[in-house]
Amino acid sequence: MKKGKALIFEMGHAGRRGYSLPPLDVPPKPLAELLPQELARQLPLEIPELSEGEIVRHYTNLSRSNFAVDLGFYPLGSCTMKYNPKINEEAAGLPGFAFLHPCQDGSTVQGALELIHRTEECLKEITGMARFTFQPVAGAHGEITGLLVIQAYHRARGEDRRRVLVPDSAHGTNPATAAMAGCEVVQIPSDARGMVDLAALQKAVDEHTAALMLTNPNTLGLFEEDILEISRLVHAAGGLLYYDGANLNAIMGYARPGDMGFDVVHLNLHKTFSAPHGGGGPGSGPLGVREELAPFLPLPVVEANENGYYLDYERPLSIGKVHSFYGNFAVIVKAYTYIRMLGADGLKQVSTDAVINANYLMSRLKQTYHLPYDRLCKHEFVLSAVKQKKKGAAAADVAKALLDYGMHPPTVYFPLIVEEALMVEPTETESKETLDQFIAAMEEIDRRIGENLTEITRAPHSTPVGRLDEVKAARQPRVRWSREKDREKD
Numbered sequence: 001m002k003k004g005k006a007l008i009f010e011m012g013h014a015g016r017r018g019y020s021l022p023p024l025d026v027p028p029k030p031l032a033e034l035l036p037q038e039l040a041r042q043l044p045l046e047i048p049e050l051s052e053g054e055i056v057r058h059y060t061n062l063s064r065s066n067f068a069v070d071l072g073f074y075p076l077g078s079c080t081m082k083y084n085p086k087i088n089e090e091a092a093g094l095p096g097f098a099f100l101h102p103c104q105d106g107s108t109v110q111g112a113l114e115l116i117h118r119t120e121e122c123l124k125e126i127t128g129m130a131r132f133t134f135q136p137v138a139g140a141h142g143e144i145t146g147l148l149v150i151q152a153y154h155r156a157r158g159e160d161r162r163r164v165l166v167p168d169s170a171h172g173t174n175p176a177t178a179a180m181a182g183c184e185v186v187q188i189p190s191d192a193r194g195m196v197d198l199a200a201l202q203k204a205v206d207e208h209t210a211a212l213m214l215t216n217p218n219t220l221g222l223f224e225e226d227i228l229e230i231s232r233l234v235h236a237a238g239g240l241l242y243y244d245g246a247n248l249n250a251i252m253g254y255a256r257p258g259d260m261g262f263d264v265v266h267l268n269l270h271k272t273f274s275a276p277h278g279g280g281g282p283g284s285g286p287l288g289v290r291e292e293l294a295p296f297l298p299l300p301v302v303e304a305n306e307n308g309y310y311l312d313y314e315r316p317l318s319i320g321k322v323h324s325f326y327g328n329f330a331v332i333v334k335a336y337t338y339i340r341m342l343g344a345d346g347l348k349q350v351s352t353d354a355v356i357n358a359n360y361l362m363s364r365l366k367q368t369y370h371l372p373y374d375r376l377c378k379h380e381f382v383l384s385a386v387k388q389k390k391k392g393a394a395a396a397d398v399a400k401a402l403l404d405y406g407m408h409p410p411t412v413y414f415p416l417i418v419e420e421a422l423m424v425e426p427t428e429t430e431s432k433e434t435l436d437q438f439i440a441a442m443e444e445i446d447r448r449i450g451e452n453l454t455e456i457t458r459a460p461h462s463t464p465v466g467r468l469d470e471v472k473a474a475r476q477p478r479v480r481w482s483r484e485k486d487r488e489k490d
């Protein structure tokens, strides 16, 4: 018997059935009458034959082999793995939404268009932007859409600006996106407080600057206190300010990117607005812009007139399409449900609780782990495992050991400016008891490093698989079973 769980292809028996159908009440037709010969399968389909019970057990077991936010604490910094209310799924699954076809005529999908319009109104209010597009289907997709819009804006003004400034604490997608958009990336260092170094920014910003990409609070979880001065410097040179809204969970109802001076904003509906994500699931990275940039947004956008809602394709300055149809509509439904369920006060409370939870954890954990930027944080903070590394266990070992406590590890080795980084984002949906369990686990791991180092450096011990070759898993994933490859292995 093979070690580990059998693949579904290795299970079952010929003739076993997972369904029961009533006897045929029409005379069966020969295959030749139903399908042209050249389209008919020559060999039987190689699919496993199993009972319904076996199939249910197989997939239920598989679903329990992985970690999920519905199973336990998931403080994966920068990813905002909050609890996703099930009412969101209920709304997105309503037949009036779920059974729409994107090619339907606008007159038959008025409700869906209205929902997009209403969500846009909410996001405008939350961010201080003038217009949104919902076509981008991830944060990084919003980023590249934003940079294309920014380039189109500069071109329309007769300027060819290609330099994008990115702080060294930025999320990796920011410089990557700028490079993909054909821009030159200039890194701006952080100062000792973990903020953008204003002197370095002043030196870098000039007539070639297309934009500065910034997230506020930044990836250290710290609010860029000099944001108004940053905005003044960039705008004075004719550049634009791009807001990476992946960290909006920290400031909803308290501060708006538009009021800080940002011109372009992407949001991650799949983070801040509670649509489930992880494992590459469908996301939504709507992009908001100031009025002057609105003509360049992807087409179509939803407009309203006396006849109702319609899709406007008459936008000559638009950068065109960045995704089929209107993006991931179901994610927009989930985000709208969440926003309406909470209302303005509720969204503000989300940020209040996210910040309180993070500060509580930070103030307790800094007693055991090094905290390089020791200031009040927003929704997340970054510890360093340098003390633990001196005893033999790196940040990755601490992360792996946490899995044995039934908790997902924090983000590790990011942001790059923190050595042995452990980036913790508890989110607002966790109780004090859960936070205390996490603190106890982190403290116990630190103790165990001193007592039995190899137990930690060989963790996890309780998961279906132990330490994987993460580079191979990312670079050469084998996600499709093939009988031939399986035979070669045997």
Ligand SMILES: Cc1ncc(COP(=O)(O)O)c(C=O)c1O
Binding pocket: 078, 079, 138, 139, 140, 141, 171, 173, 215, 219, 244, 246, 247, 268, 283, 285
């Ligand atoms: C700060 C920040 N910016 C951008 C992104 C990219 O978002 P997405 O993963 O949806 O492409 C992330 C994702 O983790 C992020 O944390």
